[in-house]
Amino acid sequence: MKAKPVNHPAVEAFARQLAETTRDSVRATSVKVIESRKARLVDAFPDLEATRTQASQIKDFVLANISNLLSQLEMKCRLNGVQVHWAKDAESARKIILDICKEAAPDGGTIVKAKSMATEEIHLNKHLIDVGYNVVETDLGEFVVQIDNDTPSHIVAPIIHKNRREVAKSFEREGLGPYTESPEQLAAQARKHLRERFVEAKIGISGVNFAIAESGRLVLVENEGNSRLSTTAPDTHIAIMGLEKLLPSEADLPLFLKLLAGSATGQRMTVYTHLISGPRRKDEDDGPTAVHLVILDNGRSKVLNGPYKDILKCIRCGACSYVCPVYRQVSGHAYSHVYSGPLGAVLAPALEGIEALPELAKASTLCGACEEVCPVKIPIPRMLLQLRDEAMRKGVAENPIPWTLFTFGATSGLRWRTGLKMLPMARIAKHPLKDGWTEFRELPKKEGRDFRKWWNGRS
Numbered sequence: 001m002k003a004k005p006v007n008h009p010a011v012e013a014f015a016r017q018l019a020e021t022t023r024d025s026v027r028a029t030s031v032k033v034i035e036s037r038k039a040r041l042v043d044a045f046p047d048l049e050a051t052r053t054q055a056s057q058i059k060d061f062v063l064a065n066i067s068n069l070l071s072q073l074e075m076k077c078r079l080n081g082v083q084v085h086w087a088k089d090a091e092s093a094r095k096i097i098l099d100i101c102k103e104a105a106p107d108g109g110t111i112v113k114a115k116s117m118a119t120e121e122i123h124l125n126k127h128l129i130d131v132g133y134n135v136v137e138t139d140l141g142e143f144v145v146q147i148d149n150d151t152p153s154h155i156v157a158p159i160i161h162k163n164r165r166e167v168a169k170s171f172e173r174e175g176l177g178p179y180t181e182s183p184e185q186l187a188a189q190a191r192k193h194l195r196e197r198f199v200e201a202k203i204g205i206s207g208v209n210f211a212i213a214e215s216g217r218l219v220l221v222e223n224e225g226n227s228r229l230s231t232t233a234p235d236t237h238i239a240i241m242g243l244e245k246l247l248p249s250e251a252d253l254p255l256f257l258k259l260l261a262g263s264a265t266g267q268r269m270t271v272y273t274h275l276i277s278g279p280r281r282k283d284e285d286d287g288p289t290a291v292h293l294v295i296l297d298n299g300r301s302k303v304l305n306g307p308y309k310d311i312l313k314c315i316r317c318g319a320c321s322y323v324c325p326v327y328r329q330v331s332g333h334a335y336s337h338v339y340s341g342p343l344g345a346v347l348a349p350a351l352e353g354i355e356a357l358p359e360l361a362k363a364s365t366l367c368g369a370c371e372e373v374c375p376v377k378i379p380i381p382r383m384l385l386q387l388r389d390e391a392m393r394k395g396v397a398e399n400p401i402p403w404t405l406f407t408f409g410a411t412s413g414l415r416w417r418t419g420l421k422m423l424p425m426a427r428i429a430k431h432p433l434k435d436g437w438t439e440f441r442e443l444p445k446k447e448g449r450d451f452r453k454w455w456n457g458r459s
Contacts, residue, residue: 009398011326011363014334022161026153026331029160030322036266037319037373044258044268055259056377059313062246063304069213069246070295076216080278082291089298090122097124097205097238100292101133104236105202108132112197114220114227115139116207117155117316118240118296120338124205136197138226140190147174153332155339156264156318161331194226204230204288208241209316210256211293214249218293220274221260228272237288239276243295244304244312256315259375263317299351308350308383313376314343320370320380326363335360342370346383354387358396361387417452 045051062069074084087093101111111133113119125135125146137146141158145151148170152158159167164181172179177189206227210219218239220227231237247253261267280287303309321327321341332340337348337357345360361384364370370380391397409415427443 011334015330040262072213094127110134110201111203112201114206114230198229204234218276221270223271238292240294263319311346319373323369358391
């Protein structure tokens with residue numbers, strides 16, 4: 001009888017058709033960052049474990065006191081001249097931002113965007129483009145993603161799945177300049193093109209890395225200078241942040257700046273750190289005349305009150321993805337969500353519901369590497385196990401292994417002994433489960449004595 005073909009889960013199915021060049025790009029960048037990460041963090045902190053514990057405790061405090069801290073942030077921001085808006089979901093966030101854009105640029109025009117996963121989460125670009133605005137991503141990686149009609153494959157490195165040859169072809173296709181594989185020349189081509197967009201834009205949109213409740217300051221970190229131009233050159237700056245991006249005080253910031261830079265890119269510090277305290281003052285010659293802060297919930301309150309709240313401690317460094325053996329094999333697009341890797345495997349179903357993304361929790365070896373590198377010690381493996389359990393209890397998880405067969409054999413002494421005697425035949429018998437296992441592994445060979453014979457014959 002012909003064996004049924006194995007029905008591979010979506011993440012594995014995606015990986016099987018992934019181009020080897022893409023996998024090579026993801027793996028090479030991941031290995032490079034993880035290697036430099038450890039050296040930088042060890043140099044920066046005499047006791048890295050104590051530092052991670054301290055950072056974790058600060059984020060625990062944020063989650064435990066988030067209502068008071070958000071109220072404090074709003075009050076301080078308003079005193080600084082920042083207009084604060086609350087968005088309960090993606091739809092309300094898009095409406096708030098569109099209303100601001102219509103007021104600032106009623107005739108449409110160019111909007112320049114700094115890197116922001118929150119805007120990816122609410123699908124902001126499409127919404128603004130559909131009503132007539134020319135939205136331009138100014139982060140180099142995000143710009144490549146945009147002109148290729150692609151999506152980011154990593155929360156820090158959007159084009160980790162591409163190589164310089166692919167970028168060069170895209171720039172040549174878009175008329176940015178002649179084909180070149182020189183990173184410096186490619187950056188120069190993008191710089192020349194984007195400078196013109198900064199000059200003509202009336203609105204700039206950015207994310208927020210940290211928001212300081214004590215002072216109302218918004219903190220952005222970057223390496224390219226595009227965030228500085230996106231937030232200061234246009235007359236209107238719109239910042240959007242998930243409500244968990246808080247830090248209690250200014251004194252907490254240096255710790256997190258070094259942790260984020262070291263974990264995300266293996267740097268001592270990012271090239272640019274922006275501390276935004278409000279719009280242009282009367283005695284200042286430049287800067288935006290209006291600053292808006294949109295605080296996004298979009299399911300976070302639900303997560304905060306559930307078993308996966310620790311995932312909201314995340315500072316979006318991406319280290320868990322870099323180190324994850326599954327992510328290195330499948331790339332970010334396999335997760336079918338804005339948030340990928342171990343972070344996405346927890347956050348995506350936590351936000352969307354386990355029914356929407358039941359298999360992501362199984363896109364992990366549970367090796368624990370993600371928790372080992374997390375700068376705020378998020379217990380990702382524990383939450384992945386909880387999600388697997390929830391998916392099984394709700395009946396939404398596909399289990400390709402028929403454990404009922406194992407249960408049938410293991411609950412009868414006669415059947416179990418018979419199975420053990422027939423076990424040597426497994427090396428030659430055909431079965432889709434065995435074939436799936438042996439595709440990348442060898443069956444173990446029997447070694448040593450038979451335990452039952454030894455047990456029964458012992459003196």
